[in-house]
Amino acid sequence: MTMSKSMPATELNHKPVVVIKLGGSMIDQLTPAFYESLKSLTKMYHCLIVHGGGPAITAMLDRLHIKGEFHNGLRKTTEETLEVVQMTMGGQVNAQVTSELNRQGIKALGLQGTDAEILTASLIDEKFLGLVGKVKQVDTAFLIKCMKDDYVPVIAPLGKTEEGRTVNINADTAAAALANAVQADKLLFVTDVPGIMESGTLLERTTPEEITDLITEGTIYGGMIPKVQSAVEALSETLREVMIVCGSQPLVENNQIAGTKICLSRKEEVQ
Numbered sequence: 604m605t606m607s608k609s610m611p612a613t614e615l616n617h618k619p620v621v622v623i624k625l626g627g628s629m630i631d632q633l634t635p636a637f638y639e640s641l642k643s644l645t646k647m648y649h650c651l652i653v654h655g656g657g658p659a660i661t662a663m664l665d666r667l668h669i670k671g672e673f674h675n676g677l678r679k680t681t682e683e684t685l686e687v688v689q690m691t692m693g694g695q696v697n698a699q700v701t702s703e704l705n706r707q708g709i710k711a712l713g714l715q716g717t718d719a720e721i722l723t724a725s726l727i728d729e730k731f732l733g734l735v736g737k738v739k740q741v742d743t744a745f746l747i748k749c750m751k752d753d754y755v756p757v758i759a760p761l762g763k764t765e766e767g768r769t770v771n772i773n774a775d776t777a778a779a780a781l782a783n784a785v786q787a788d789k790l791l792f793v794t795d796v797p798g799i800m801e802s803g804t805l806l807e808r809t810t811p812e813e814i815t816d817l818i819t820e821g822t823i824y825g826g827m828i829p830k831v832q833s834a835v836e837a838l839s840e841t842l843r844e845v846m847i848v849c850g851s852q853p854l855v856e857n858n859q860i861a862g863t864k865i866c867l868s869r870k871e872e873v874q
């Protein structure tokens with residue numbers, strides 16, 4: 604379980620928080636209509652954005668002829684790979700997302716998870732995965748300050764170990780940890796598919812138990828696995844629903860968010 608260093612509930616009670624994870628698969632294709640809907644969301648919610656950058660990292664590794672390797676959806680991160688991760692996801696992609704949001708009139712502030720001790724992580728398995736971390740503690744103090752001033756923090760999922768080593772963190776798991784730490788009302792994973800698909804049909808609602816079966820039978824595979832696992836882990840008494848949504852359409856239409864809702868049970872009815 605992730606620890607949180609400060610409790611935001613009392614500080615941010617005038618607007619709930621929504622954490623939005625922008626998948627690397629979608630970042631280059633987000634439409635003006637998507638940003639417009641995000642802007643209207645900022646009127647009702649404090650928004651906190653976590654972005655990925657998998658495709659950009661892979662493209663740069665290819666250009667530099669550095670061999671990549673994945674284990675269970677996690678990129679083996681050598682010292683050399685980490686430099687590329689910092690340069691692309693922490694640099695280029697973070698700046699791209701932040702400046703696009705600002706261009707659309709959203710007050711966005713680009714940050715790395717390594718700033719202001721936002722993400723403290725532990726190494727998962729250094730021998731096997733190298734410098735890949737999982738979030739151990741989130742310091743929300745600076746994020747809350749930003750959101751109180753109506754800034755949208757845009758976080759690249761890099762973290763520091765307690766020994767001060769920089770680590771690469773899967774963006775889905777970072778988003779889930781941040782959502783828990785800021786006691787978010789909603790967590791949205793924006794990706795390049797309409798939601799979880801089963802035999803070509805969108806699953807509008809599902810549960811952790813069904814997700815386990817869908818992974819076992821191979822319906823859910825690849826990059827969707829860390830996403831749904833992070834979604835399930837994030838579910839709590841406060842965060843009763845997590846959604847997987849598509850970035851090629853507006854986030855909210857007719858007051859509805861289209862995609863797959865993951866709830867603790869099928870009976871959950873969340874507004």
Ligand SMILES: Nc1ncnc2c1ncn2[C@@H]1O[C@H](COP(=O)(O)OP(=O)(O)O)[C@@H](O)[C@H]1O
Nearest residue numbers: 626627628794795796799800822823824826827
């Ligand atoms: N059951 C499923 N429904 C929809 N997409 C799935 C499913 N199983 C695997 N996927 C794959 O997951 C991908 C999204 O994950 P990923 O590529 O990691 O995106 P992101 O960069 O947004 O995190 C989809 O493009 C699709 O190829």
Ligand SMILES: CC(=O)N[C@@H](CCC(=O)OP(=O)(O)O)C(=O)O
Nearest residue numbers: 627655656657677678772773774
């Ligand atoms: C440890 C690990 O795998 N980190 C990811 C971080 C980026 C990410 O998660 O980006 P997407 O959301 O685009 O997949 C990586 O290096 O690709």
